[in-house]
Amino acid sequence: MSVQxxxxxxxxxxxxxxxxxxxIKMVARDVKVYYxxxxxxxxxxxxxxxxxxxxxxxPSGCGKSTFLRCxxxxxxxxxxxxxxxxxxxxxEDVYGKNIDAVQLRARVxxxxxxxxxxxxxxxxxxxxxxxxxxxATHRDEVDEIVTKSLERAGLWNEVxxxxxxxxxxxxxxxxxxxxxxxxxxxxxxxxxMDEPCSALDPIATAHIEExxxxxxxxxxxxxxxxNMQQAARVSQKTAFFHLGDMVECDDTEEIFxxxxxxxxxxxxxxxxG
Amino acid sequence: MQLTVLxxxxxxxxxxxxxxxxxxxxxxxxxxxxELHSVPxxxxxxxxxxxxxxxLLLFVLWNASEGWLVMQMTLAGLPDRLTQVNEQALNLLRAxxxxxxxxxxxxxxxxxxxxxxxxxxxxLRAIGSWSLLVIGTCVAMGGLLYARRQISPDLRARNRVxxxxxxxxxxxxxxxxxxxxxxxxxLLFEAVRFFTVVSPIDFLFGxxxxxxxxxxxxxxxxxxxxxxxxxxxxxxxxxxxxxxxAVPVGLMAAIFMSEYANPNLRTWLKPIxxxxxxxxxxxxxxxAALTMAPFVRGVGQSLGLxxxxxxxxxxxxxxxxxxxxxxxxxxxxxxxxxxxxxxxxSYGLGATKSETVRLVVLPAALPGIVAAIMLAVSRAxxxxxxxxxxxxxxxxxxxxxxxxxxxxxxxxxTLLVGDQEFDSPKTLSAFGLGLVLFVxxxxxxxxxxxxxxxYREKYD
Numbered sequence: 001m002s003v004q005x006x007x008x009x010x011x012x013x014x015x016x017x018x019x020x021x022x023x024i025k026m027v028a029r030d031v032k033v034y035y036x037x038x039x040x041x042x043x044x045x046x047x048x049x050x051x052x053x054x055x056x057x058x059p060s061g062c063g064k065s066t067f068l069r070c071x072x073x074x075x076x077x078x079x080x081x082x083x084x085x086x087x088x089x090x091x092e093d094v095y096g097k098n099i100d101a102v103q104l105r106a107r108v109x110x111x112x113x114x115x116x117x118x119x120x121x122x123x124x125x126x127x128x129x130x131x132x133x134x135x136a137t138h139r140d141e142v143d144e145i146v147t148k149s150l151e152r153a154g155l156w157n158e159v160x161x162x163x164x165x166x167x168x169x170x171x172x173x174x175x176x177x178x179x180x181x182x183x184x185x186x187x188x189x190x191x192x193m194d195e196p197c198s199a200l201d202p203i204a205t206a207h208i209e210e211x212x213x214x215x216x217x218x219x220x221x222x223x224x225x226x227n228m229q230q231a232a233r234v235s236q237k238t239a240f241f242h243l244g245d246m247v248e249c250d251d252t253e254e255i256f257x258x259x260x261x262x263x264x265x266x267x268x269x270x271x272x273g
Numbered sequence: 274m275q276l277t278v279l280x281x282x283x284x285x286x287x288x289x290x291x292x293x294x295x296x297x298x299x300x301x302x303x304x305x306x307x308e309l310h311s312v313p314x315x316x317x318x319x320x321x322x323x324x325x326x327x328x329l330l331l332f333v334l335w336n337a338s339e340g341w342l343v344m345q346m347t348l349a350g351l352p353d354r355l356t357q358v359n360e361q362a363l364n365l366l367r368a369x370x371x372x373x374x375x376x377x378x379x380x381x382x383x384x385x386x387x388x389x390x391x392x393x394x395x396x397l398r399a400i401g402s403w404s405l406l407v408i409g410t411c412v413a414m415g416g417l418l419y420a421r422r423q424i425s426p427d428l429r430a431r432n433r434v435x436x437x438x439x440x441x442x443x444x445x446x447x448x449x450x451x452x453x454x455x456x457x458x459x460l461l462f463e464a465v466r467f468f469t470v471v472s473p474i475d476f477l478f479g480x481x482x483x484x485x486x487x488x489x490x491x492x493x494x495x496x497x498x499x500x501x502x503x504x505x506x507x508x509x510x511x512x513x514x515x516x517x518x519a520v521p522v523g524l525m526a527a528i529f530m531s532e533y534a535n536p537n538l539r540t541w542l543k544p545i546x547x548x549x550x551x552x553x554x555x556x557x558x559x560x561a562a563l564t565m566a567p568f569v570r571g572v573g574q575s576l577g578l579x580x581x582x583x584x585x586x587x588x589x590x591x592x593x594x595x596x597x598x599x600x601x602x603x604x605x606x607x608x609x610x611x612x613x614x615x616x617x618x619s620y621g622l623g624a625t626k627s628e629t630v631r632l633v634v635l636p637a638a639l640p641g642i643v644a645a646i647m648l649a650v651s652r653a654x655x656x657x658x659x660x661x662x663x664x665x666x667x668x669x670x671x672x673x674x675x676x677x678x679x680x681x682x683x684x685x686x687t688l689l690v691g692d693q694e695f696d697s698p699k700t701l702s703a704f705g706l707g708l709v710l711f712v713x714x715x716x717x718x719x720x721x722x723x724x725x726x727x728y729r730e731k732y733d
Contacts (some may be wrong), residue, residue: 077620079536106623116614121635128632129622180619186622 022107025190025220026071031085033075042067042244044087048190048237053212053221055231055252056242059267064224067241069191071222073101075269076141089190106133109188113195115175117167117182124157125167125178126150129186137259145185153181154211158236173204180211184219189217193223197230209234232256240264275402279332284414287325290420294320307454311431319430323420337404343397344370344508347390355386361687370394375639448724459614459712463704471499476705478502481667482679484699505507505670507678511589512653514649514674516595518654520646523600530601531608532630543605550598558662561591566663573675583665586674592659599649607641608634640724648720651714657682681706690723 024151033041042060048054056064063169066075075081084163087094094104106129117125125144127136145165150156155177159170167178176196183191193212195207212221212234225231231238232252239249240261248255248264249253298316303307309316344367348356353364369379373391424430468476479500517720526546530539566587573580580586611634620630635642664685665677688703695701 019553072621074617076623078619102623102625104623105621110615110617111625112617112621114614116612116618118615118618118633128619129624131625132622132628132632182618182622 022051024048025090026222027086027088027091028067029085029086031067031070031087033070033084034082034126035078036080040244041070044241044246046239046246046249048220048222050220050235051168051216051218053216053223054236054237054239054241055235056222056224056233056241057226057228057267058247060267062241063244064239064241065194067246068194068222068224071190071192072105072110074110076101092262106186107128108190108192109183109186111176111179111183111191111193112197112223115172115179117170117175117178118180119166119168121164122150122167122170122178123163125182126185128183133186135186141248149181149185152184152215153177154207155181159259171204173200173207176200176204176208177211180208180215184215185214188219190220190222193221197225198226206231228256240267242267275406277671279280279406281412282406283325283328283332283413286328286410286417287321290320290324290417291317294318294424295416297421298426298428298430299305301424302426308674309426310429311434315430315434316424316428318434320420320424322419322434324413324417326437330418331412332405332409335401335409336641339398339401339405343394343401346397347394350393355384359722361575374398393449413600431659454464457711459702460707463701464708466696467698467701467705469521469704470701473703476501476702477709478551480670484684484702496642497698499698499705501681501706503670504679504681504706505709506670506672506685507585507664507668508654508680508682510585510672510674510678511592511664511680512650514586514589515592515596515653516646516650518590519596519600519649520595523597523649524604524642526597527604527608528630528635531605532626532634543602546601547596548598551604552595554595554628554656554658555593555662557595558658561659561663565591578675580675583663585664585678588660588664589674592653592656595656595659596649596653599652600645603645603648604638604642607638607645610641611637640727644721646723647717647724651717651721654717655682655710655714657686661686680727681710685710 024211028044028046031044032039035255044063044067046067056068058064069075070083070087071094074094075083083095089104089108092099094108118129123146126149127142130142132144147156150159155174158174159178167175170178176199180191180196194219196207200208207218209230212223217219223231223234235252237249238252238255240255240259240263242263248259248261250260255264256268259268264266295313297320298309298311298313299306299539306312308546347370348366351366356363360367369383369387369396370391372379373383373388374395378666403709408508466581476499477499480502481498481500482503483498530546531545534542562583566582569584569587569590570580570582573584615633615637616629619633625631660680660683664680664683666679666683668679668684669676674730685703688700688706
């Protein structure tokens, strides 16, 4: 199914970036999600540009994490969760028949709210993905991927002398960067981050934010955050979610200086949420 | 009779004390409960405790000492020719007095002095129980009145009741600990008696087990030989077979239940598996002896192998089946305790379910699984009934699972069944075996607990 030819149902609120901007990496069309009988998302339309950081903001329970988890089908692991609508990666429906959720997740990686390193060594944490995907067979190749991933995640200098020690022994911020390095190691095209800094202190947060900005060169990033300063600092595009609706999506600067919808304005000025 | 009455009186006084304390506490502040330090029911419990506990304590001490005291008084009244004898004769005398006092014939004509003493004894006991009834009731009443007088709005009844409950909890846990200590000590003393007869070296490293000792000096061929190595080897062999059955099956079942089965299936599958743990081991024994052993033998014969009718293999397989629920239930709990975030992390990297289970979940759960297996091993080593019924009694030193072997527990059971002289090394050797068994399972359990503790620290 070709997505590009479809007319975006929610175009009214989405000032399309396709005019001259970077190519569209992922598209969501009328995405509805139900947990049992409860509807969590009420028809989301969104375009995610390549090599940009898209921030999803909104009050708790507005569905931003749910939407994020649709993008790499992590919702599949939740009982009685039903997804309707279309989500496409490079024009290909990710819920389509010829896409396997497992392969999709190798292309669309994920970093979670709480750092969740495996109870293995730092080295094995990074090497886990490449090994299961058969990306590296020789030790040298694995070594190289591990080194490169840790370097890109800005963790190499801190851990190069203790790669054999358990990843759970690192500090919270280091653990989260380890998780980012682990996601990078499988060379994903898109990285989804679900409030990656909410469990971290301000210094570790600053580290991660810097890292996100650097990663933008090679990856497309979607980040859910409760911290509006963070959204303003790291993202180029921001989408505001409210009660299962995507209210507004625009350049981050526009959203924060000149929001169109009064709900957005209310939220970013701190009147609620 | 007096005892029942006393218990009833105590129960009644306790209930009355509770009601009295509660209403008096409420009355002392004219119904304005908030002015009390403790709510009225604590005052009630306070009075009830004072009514019940001292009398109960008296009751216990009295019962513990009365028999001995009365016996001493009775013996003091007997002529010296009866009491100035050795310890054994004195014991016999005491038993005679007790029997006569309870109206049981001693089977021979008794000395009139002894009969008189028995009557004296019975009389003293009757007086004793009547006085216990009277004194106990008085103590209970006294406690009740004492506590009732104390009630005032400032009485810290809650704190005192809670302290009493606290002490009760400590006493209960002490009962469990002291019982264990008592069991260990009795085992230890008898084992030491055994080791004075048979050297521990011979016992632990001897290769020949044949505990039949001569009853008469002229008996032939039953000198008694207490080399326990064949028993240890037999136990090991059966345990290994049991674990070869239980660990793979139990672990796979646990993985299925915790990772693959949908919640509905799991809610009825797990209890069903745990029913296996509720089957009496005797029933497993039937199954092993009547079904499994002939089956193993039949299969062996059709393959041209000589299988004894009581084979280690049959007993081991059935024991393994018995242990499956231990392994599966404990492992299932451990696997469920692995945080979902680890699974999510693995799925988020594009791992499949089986990769996630094999490479992330199981390694994370491994210490707990190891602990579960160790507990299962100590259970297998200590298991008696299945091996008694299916493994046989011949102490073969063999590694062939098709032979009959015997285990430590089987030997203990057979050594102590029936009428036995309690000072022969044959009987005492059961305690030596028991001690070894105890030390081994204790060590295994301790190691398992240590592993579990280490595992707990991991995710916080």
